[in-house]
Amino acid sequence: MLDNDFIPRVPNALPPGYRFDEFEIQEAIDASVTSILYRAWDHQLERLVAIREYMPKAYVMRNDVMELVLHSERDHLVYTAGLNSFMQEARQLAHFNHPNLPQVLRIWSDNNTAYIVTLFYSGMTLDELQKQQPSLIDEAWLRRMLPMLCGALATLHAAEHLHRNLSLKSIQIQDNGLPILLNTGAPRRGQGSLDEGNTLLHPGFAPLEQYTGDLASQLGPWTDIYAVGAVLYTLITGNAPPASVARSIQDSCVKLAESQPEGYSLNLLQAVDKALSLKPEDRPQSIDAFAALLNIQPGDVRELVSSKKTGTALVPVEDPDNTAVLPRWKRYQPALQIGAGAAAGLIVGAVLFGRGSPSVSSPKTCPCVADC
Template identity: 25%
Template sequence: MGWQPGEKLRNGQYTIIRELGRGRFGITYLARDKQGETCVIKTLSDDLINQLIPSDLERLQDKIWQEATKLAHCQHPHIVKLKESFKEGDRVCLAMEHIAGETLEHLPNKILPESVALEYIRQIGSALTCVHEKGFVHRDVKPANIVLRAGKSEVVLIDFGLARGFDNPLTTVEAFTADGFAPSELYHVDSEQKPYTDVYSLSATLYVLLTGTIPASAMDRSLQKAQLIPPKQLNSQISDRTNTAILEGLKLAPEDRPQNINEWLKLLPSGHQNLVLPQIDPMLFWGIVAAIAAVLGMIPAWVALFKPSSPPPPSPSPPVIEQPEKS
């Protein structure tokens, strides 16, 4: 059923403006708080609640509550801010910062210049490092969950997949159509999820930003032997280092990938490596070198020519004349 515009939550603290969207796990609403500021309210979807037995629903909401507490401690410029978590009726709600802007999924230019894409990825990589240091994994990194702030070159990580860490078939990725951002360990309840899980999803995100194409899913690659097309084959402008980094991050086996975000980021080219230097004719190059050498060789002569002469010796002091003594 969901909440309707004008409906009040948390004893009137929040007023629903409209529904922003809904997925398999949750519903997202735009709301206004008592101070008149807009915010986002996230809660579990009615479909999911109706399919879970009461004990599983309680465990799931406890899990979300615990993860939300960790998220609240992730104060980072590229992570959406959690205002508070509360219970409305029988469901947990998360009140979060509302970020004006578009998700990377909806940018008008589907293929970004490499330098721009790498800057966005480094920002999100920094955010994920903060998340991992607080003891949990995002699990849902993809362009649709990254917002580019309006009028700025800043991206923000949103929509943490909190419910994906719950060990119930209804809340695992097995219940989803295979997508290109989820690594193999997210398809199995008993698989361990660590920072390398987000490495895979971040690599897939960079793949999309540079090619406009979603990579073959981990499920299709492992079960149906689908081929992962190297991104450089889809966009020849991609540097070799970036191409290699993406492929390393998209390895199917978790142990074959970089084990954390910083390890993976080091595989990417640094800023100065993205510069393309102009080609210079060899004869012109050596002519310039000779000219510079000649100029440098003339410097001592110029210094000697313009060096001021030694100052004249000081004038002798006037003699001191003693006054004769008076008799």
């Protein structure tokens, strides 16, 4: 039943009780500048799921029948480009098979927008964990988490995708202790995305090349590696490193190998310092190179990188011209060496804390742009 008196905690969110066939919205639990995340109930399989709705609030609002309409006809092209990118990246994520990446169950279009359904992962982000249980985080804990986090990133990189949005809020530690790399609907190809310049940057976590105009020639695995270094720096020191733009003017970021925080090995601190190098060429150029700096025990995750998931319902929307354009950074091959791999990840996860497709309607055209 739809709650007609519902006042959304998240502006423009769908109300509790709204149905997409077997999926019933329970609550809007998070929002970004480009999407809204809902907790929902799958009546067919009787389980919780997460639904992410493409909702770039700068360009659209919701009308009385729950459809998205543009603020201005001028926004038609940029909205459509973003929508196509959202769906294409969901399809790419659906092909990944890694225990530390969200499992996409279904994607479809409705209400003049698009939706992605994934498993529902309960737990807390690293940001929440650091605030609520800071004593839990030490080098041993980090070294148990890092192989799984690196494996997830390497899976993206092997498919020529970058995350580009890493921060403490985009890594969730589940109740079972396993990390999940969130916001993976945001990864961009190294080149060719129509909305590359619209990625929301997190000061302190985004490297300098993400602030420049010539993105295609400078982004690569080292871009995400900088963000991983910033995540580790924040967990170790309690403070995020200075924004890379500010560092490029006057670098006030104190190297961890010099400050030597108590309880952390020089090897780990030096690896973080290397990852936080301002110049892309000074950082590790791949996840396996970064893992080598960390002295992570080698493992083989090639079967995770190349495996294709089954059972994901890919309901298409109209695509733009998807002529393949390879990024300028060399394709990152899946022969990386990461510590524990998937099987070990499932084993050590608990230690981190110490414990059929229904029919859908066809995509619609926003009424305000019907004549565009």
